[in-house]
Amino acid sequence: MRIGIFTDSYLPYTSGVVRSIQTFNEELTKLGHDVYIFAPNYKNCSSDNKVFRFTSIPSPTNRDFTLALPLSLKLRPTIKRLNLDLIHVHSPFLLGRLGARYARKINVPLVFTYHTLYEHYVHYVPFTKSGSKDIAQIAQSVSKDLAQKVSRDFCNQCDLVIVPTGIVGDYLHEIGVKTVLKKVPTGIKTTEYKKGEREWLQNEYKLSPDDKVLIFVGRLGQEKNIPFIIESFKVVKSRINNVVLVIVGGGPKEEELKNIAVDLDLSDSIIFTGTLSPQDVINCYTGSNVFVFSSLSETQGIVIAEAKAAGLPVVAIRANGAAEMVEEGIDGYLTDQSTAEFAEKIISLLNNEQLRSEMGRNAEKNAAKLDSVNCTSMLLNCYQSLK
Numbered sequence: 001m002r003i004g005i006f007t008d009s010y011l012p013y014t015s016g017v018v019r020s021i022q023t024f025n026e027e028l029t030k031l032g033h034d035v036y037i038f039a040p041n042y043k044n045c046s047s048d049n050k051v052f053r054f055t056s057i058p059s060p061t062n063r064d065f066t067l068a069l070p071l072s073l074k075l076r077p078t079i080k081r082l083n084l085d086l087i088h089v090h091s092p093f094l095l096g097r098l099g100a101r102y103a104r105k106i107n108v109p110l111v112f113t114y115h116t117l118y119e120h121y122v123h124y125v126p127f128t129k130s131g132s133k134d135i136a137q138i139a140q141s142v143s144k145d146l147a148q149k150v151s152r153d154f155c156n157q158c159d160l161v162i163v164p165t166g167i168v169g170d171y172l173h174e175i176g177v178k179t180v181l182k183k184v185p186t187g188i189k190t191t192e193y194k195k196g197e198r199e200w201l202q203n204e205y206k207l208s209p210d211d212k213v214l215i216f217v218g219r220l221g222q223e224k225n226i227p228f229i230i231e232s233f234k235v236v237k238s239r240i241n242n243v244v245l246v247i248v249g250g251g252p253k254e255e256e257l258k259n260i261a262v263d264l265d266l267s268d269s270i271i272f273t274g275t276l277s278p279q280d281v282i283n284c285y286t287g288s289n290v291f292v293f294s295s296l297s298e299t300q301g302i303v304i305a306e307a308k309a310a311g312l313p314v315v316a317i318r319a320n321g322a323a324e325m326v327e328e329g330i331d332g333y334l335t336d337q338s339t340a341e342f343a344e345k346i347i348s349l350l351n352n353e354q355l356r357s358e359m360g361r362n363a364e365k366n367a368a369k370l371d372s373v374n375c376t377s378m379l380l381n382c383y384q385s386l387k
Helices: 016-030 075-082 094-106 118-124 133-155 166-174 190-194 200-204 226-239 254-263 278-286 302-309 339-350 353-370 372-384
Strands: 002-006 034-040 051-054 056-059 062-068 086-089 110-113 160-163 181-183 212-217 243-248 270-274 290-293 314-317 332-335
Touching: 002 016, 002 075, 002 094, 016 034, 016 302, 016 372, 034 062, 034 094, 062 094, 075 094, 086 094, 094 110, 094 133, 118 133, 133 166, 160 166, 160 372, 166 181, 190 278, 190 302, 190 353, 200 278, 212 226, 212 278, 212 302, 226 243, 226 254, 226 339, 243 278, 254 270, 278 302, 290 302, 290 339, 302 314, 302 353, 314 339, 332 339, 339 353, 353 372
Parallel strands: 002 034, 002 086, 034 051, 086 110, 110 160, 160 181, 212 243, 212 290, 243 270, 290 314, 314 332
Antiparallel strands: 056 062
């Protein structure tokens, strides 16, 4: 098949959406399919003859993210030359809408993956940050309603909508989506997470061999709810002295989170690694004991699958897609948004090595279901159903 991917974010930017596109692209290419990606431009982009870049400008609320200008004199002849069999879009905005328009122009199926619960991201809309609290609240409410309308209307223009979890499918049905929905999780290369260097984290950050390590991996943005993890860690630290929290990733809230750590007198026990190479992220998983996750906005939570593939039990808030990624009491725990409950589940794992090891083995076994080869096979079945 000749597949056109239209996305509002791509490498070198890092996100769950980018990871999903990158993984499926690699697996589809291995199987002999031709994948062409239409994406924004960034500084220091590497050249790739299968990636079409649009002129882009920095986002006013996230300078690492660029907004593509969905105009190009080269696009029409490029689309004609590629002779695409299908267009798969990954956003209902900008390049997603452009991809949808071209799918109709060249009369090929239009597939949309619903990656993001957009109503949880309205804090990135500039006018929702008004100096007036009342105006900001009204703006956020309007933005949430608008986000739902955009999602519903765009989904209903597509031939097929892919959701990473069943919970997200239920949400789309609730807001009025009528298009056929199919569940296809984003896969991971599970074998890679068995190749970590167990001592790397300890050596790199001068940890004691006796330290017990909690790890969070993800973008440091408001939607990830990371202050909740830090506050829960304060409770854990009051009960277990030799415990360390490692926060892997970068993002707009990094300095604010470091200040919270200082205010709670935890700066000596929390490590902020910043952005790491993929291999060093795997090394961090391998050198840790428990994965902690507090986001309320995930449609899936790829990092949960990664942590499980590395053999880590998970403690996460029971919310949206993340709730479907943890098998309660088998490979981890799901809690309400309560620091006391969240901390208690962490403490129970750290104080019971037999339980932690058993859940870790279960986590690794369950992660195999999300291997990228299996998930790509599911995606291809979806594509072929539209012929």
